[in-house]
Amino acid sequence: MAKLEVHQFPARSDNYGVLVHDPETGATASIDAPDADAVIEALYQKGWTLTHILITHHHGDHTAGNKRLKALTGCIIVGPRQEAGSIPAIDVEVNEGDSVAVGNSNALVIETPGHTRGHISYLFPEDGIVFVGDTLFSVGCGKLLEGDAKMMWRSLQKLMALPAETQLYCGHEYTRANTKFALTVEPGNSALQARAVEAEELAKRRQPALPTTIGRELATNPFLRPSSPEIQKRLGMEGRELWEIFGETRKRKDRF
Known part of the structure; x- marks a missing residue:
């Protein structure tokens, strides 16, 4: 079976859009x-025809194109059931564990609330790809x-387990x-130090540091690393619950 093709492109001021294409079915x-x-x-x-929009959450910078794209292409709009009332032109409402077919590939729906209460992510397990919206970023995570x-x-623990x-x-x-x-x-995180240098170089060339991988985020992303002794010590939270350490890290990022 042919693998999915993925095309990433900039949109708006700092969004990134992604197209997922099944070459066997179009x-x-x-x-x-x-x-x-x-x-x-x-x-x-790319010479592709839009058949679906997979919405992660209701925010306007993720749904602004829904109505026009549906009018132009007749595409099917899929999104989280919990936020269906706030998603323009939604056709299919999905929950945790539901599957969404894109041609011959299937996306598994993972509920990843926090940024919004109904946020979902889409995992294509056979292709080894996950689309996480604003739950997890490269070396970051979404605001609460x-x-x-x-x-x-x-929610982050679900993604960390992939x-x-x-x-x-x-x-x-x-x-x-x-x-x-x-x-x-x-x-003191040497992997993070190297990532910072790479991010600077990519920014100079106006190239994205995306996609990333789960493994890379586990090694460098402080929001996935509340068990790090260095982070716990710097926050003065040795031995506290991991979610509490994560929460304090998020608060500090909000003020940064």
Whole structure:
């Protein structure tokens, strides 16, 4: 069976859009719809026809293109049942454990609330790819706008349990800024130090530091590393619950 093709492209000021294409059937899904024009341009460049939009959460910078893209293509819009009332033109509502077919590939729905209360991620297990919206970023994580630290930590643990080689695509590119913060809570992390240098070089070339991998995030992302003795010591939280340490790290990032 042919593997999915993935095309990532910039949209809006700091969003990244992604198209997922099954070459055997021609089915093509847009992961979120940050901007209709950007999605249309990406489809044109690849010569693909949009069949689905897979929405991770209700925020406007992830759903703004829904109505126009549906009017143009007749695509099926899939999104979290818990946020269906806030997602324009939604057709299919999904929950944890549901499966969404894109051609011959199937995405497993993982509920990852915290940034919003109904946020979901889409895992294509056979292709080793996960689309996490604004739950997890490269060396960062989403703000706790509708959930709390305990809720978000449970969501992150689901993603942390995926195979290390899983390719991770997220909704925004903040790597350079995120490494600057991460070094304030875990400056002795050599993998993080190298990541910061790489992020600077990529930024100079105007190239994204995405996608990343689960393994890379486990090694460098402070929001996935509350068990790190260095982080616990710097926060003065040795031996505290991991979700509490995560929550304090998130608060410090909010103030950074």
